[in-house]
Amino acid sequence: MRKASWKDRDLFIEIFTEVFAGNTGTTWVLRKNIDPRKGLRGLARYSFVKGMARDGVYISDNRKGIAICYKFNNNNFSFREAWSDLRFAFCAMSIRKLPQIISRESYRKNKRPASGEYLYFWEEKERGIQFWFLKRE
Numbered sequence: 001m002r003k004a005s006w007k008d009r010d011l012f013i014e015i016f017t018e019v020f021a022g023n024t025g026t027t028w029v030l031r032k033n034i035d036p037r038k039g040l041r042g043l044a045r046y047s048f049v050k051g052m053a054r055d056g057v058y059i060s061d062n063r064k065g066i067a068i069c070y071k072f073n074n075n076n077f078s079f080r081e082a083w084s085d086l087r088f089a090f091c092a093m094s095i096r097k098l099p100q101i102i103s104r105e106s107y108r109k110n111k112r113p114a115s116g117e118y119l120y121f122w123e124e125k126e127r128g129i130q131f132w133f134l135k136r137e
Helices: 006-020 036-053 079-091 095-111
Strands: 057-059 066-071 118-125 128-135
Touching (some): 006 036, 006 057, 036 057, 036 079
């Protein structure tokens, strides 16, 4: 794997959209009144920008897999990331599901230890999607 550059955005979005197209665990946050692929592209763009802001997007050597890995507690402010958050919220995310989204994020946050350095990592390969939170000891 190699680190992605901003030039890899379209490739990342293409792979992400293809992989998550049938994943209801991810697509439930998207608006129902827009084309599902358009919503997924918005989510992919959001994920790419968030990962790039933390220097954590990777592309496989054969250009068929993607991964995002970054320090979870790294909360540096970025105008590009803030714009991406707003764009996703208003263009692709279902505002009606905001209470559910907030509840789910609160649940996840409560399951993670409050202190320590953690890496957030997910990858997509031929075997499927894998998620990890890795603690640095």
